[in-house]
Amino acid sequence: RKEVExxxxxxxxxxxxxxxxxCTYSNSASQSFFWYRQDCRKExxxxxxxxxxxxxxxxxxxQLNRASQYISLLIRDSKLSDSATxxxxxxxxxxxxxxxxxxxxxxxVLA
Amino acid sequence: xxxxSQSPSNKVTEKGKDVELRCDxxxxxxxxxxYRQSLGQGLEFLIYFQGNSAPDKxxxxxxxxxAERTGGSVSTLTIQRTQQEDSAVYLCASSFSSGxxxxxxxxxxxxxxx
Numbered sequence: 001r002k003e004v005e006x007x008x009x010x011x012x013x014x015x016x017x018x019x020x021x022x023c024t025y026s027n028s029a030s031q032s033f034f035w036y037r038q039d040c041r042k043e044x045x046x047x048x049x050x051x052x053x054x055x056x057x058x059x060x061x062x063q064l065n066r067a068s069q070y071i072s073l074l075i076r077d078s079k080l081s082d083s084a085t086x087x088x089x090x091x092x093x094x095x096x097x098x099x100x101x102x103x104x105x106x107x108x109v110l111a
Numbered sequence: 112x113x114x115x116s117q118s119p120s121n122k123v124t125e126k127g128k129d130v131e132l133r134c135d136x137x138x139x140x141x142x143x144x145x146y147r148q149s150l151g152q153g154l155e156f157l158i159y160f161q162g163n164s165a166p167d168k169x170x171x172x173x174x175x176x177x178a179e180r181t182g183g184s185v186s187t188l189t190i191q192r193t194q195q196e197d198s199a200v201y202l203c204a205s206s207f208s209s210g211x212x213x214x215x216x217x218x219x220x221x222x223x224x225x
Contacts, residue, residue: 004153034213042218043202043216043217043218043219044154044202044216045216046213046214046215049213087153087154097142097144097159097161097167097206098156098159098167099144099146099154099156099214100156101146101153101154101155102153103151103152103153104153
């Protein structure tokens with residue numbers, strides 16, 4: 001089993017739609033969680049950190065479920081510019097530097 | 112401010128040749144990481160430098176891979192006797208320190224081994 005698993009997609013959604021991605025992780029000791037965004041042939045860029053209580057940044061909402069070991073990302077009112085690959089990132093254990101990346105979920109927002 | 116820079120942006124080499132990839136981290140960042148991303152794959156951790164501590168080389172796939180970081184700043188990843196399976200995008204990231212600090216990525220070096 002992979003340490004971090006994501007549905008590769010692609011998710012094809014119309015503009016204005018709400019879309020949600022899930023990510024599961026295998027190491028129950030993981031402490032830090034992030035969503036990164038990667039555009040085609042570009043480097044990953046931090047979208048948002050994921051906190052235990054859940055957090056929101058504009059149209060984006062991230063949730064963490066430690067009991068079930070999954071992280072979610074919700075995008076409301078999708079824009080064409082949201083089209084990208086969304087990478088789920090987990091740190092290996094408490095305070096460690098090693099990022100474990102999922103293979104990413106592709107999102108295409110259609111006009 | 113300036114972000115993480117990497118050079119070259121693209122490198123095409125013949126099987127068996129050695130290559131050097133360079134990373135300039137963000138000024139003031141003490142932690143530096145190398146990752147590899149193969150087509151359709153997630154990012155794979157290669158090596159980590161933190162200040163003057165011994166690097167964590169646990170992710171290096173073989174002894175053909177090595178990296179150094181001079182003066183706590185610039186880093187060079189060297190691949191000796193390149194193989195076709197080494198073809199990938201090599202990404203460098205830096206952060207203020209280890210732990211929970213956000214890693215910022217450079218644009219990567221796309222390596223193609225013919």
